[in-house]
Amino acid sequence: MEGASPSQPAAAEHGSAAGERDQLLDHEYDGIREYDNPLPRWWVWMFAGSFWFAVGYYFHYHVSGNGTSVAAAYEADVAEAREQAAKSSLAQPVNEESLGKLMADAGLMKDAQAAFALRCAPCHGDKAQGLIGPNLTDNAWIHGQGTLTDIYNVVDQGVLAKGMPAWGKQLSPIEVRKLAAYVGTQRGKAVPGGKAPEGAVVEHD
């Protein structure tokens, strides 16, 4: 505690290691003189330790690309939570209402967009504008009227004879619902440069 032994000289506080410690350097500036004591060993170890930790950290997170940044880890957790919340919709039957709820969840639709880019874009184009498969952003539908349920049925069962896979066999039930809802968000967007409409045009009010 401060002032516990005021009469003790400063040197004694640090343990009076004779010899190397507290040797005055032989210069003097305006009456000010200084010792040449080494930094405490624990301090040097902490300094070296934090230096090497920083080097390792830098390579792990910023160079190698292996480390998950705090922001990315957070985003992954939030996406996981969204997925869990969406799964509660599996308790409801597939219909306009349950699919419409998924469609209204912007975060979930962002996840679905990534899934669409992976699974569907090779045939339907990155903007769903149509490629091998038909344009999904127009108002023309080969199968059904373009209701969410119609879309779900095609996505779930596919049109094998025409090259549209049956995603219900490959993806989890919530994934199929999410993707159907995502197609729902693209309906009628009429992306410029899209494939010419196929099927029957459905008038919307």
Ligand code: HEC
């Ligand atoms: C291998 C190519 C291919 C992939 C991958 C693919 N589709 Fe298709 N899709 C097609 C073809 C071809 C058709 C047209 C079927 C027909 O002519 O009856 C189609 C039709 C559809 C239709 C119906 C369109 C209409 O006018 O009735 C929807 C909806 C659809 N696909 C959604 C999806 C979704 C969602 C995915 C990703 C999960 C996907 N497709 C992946 C080839 C594909």
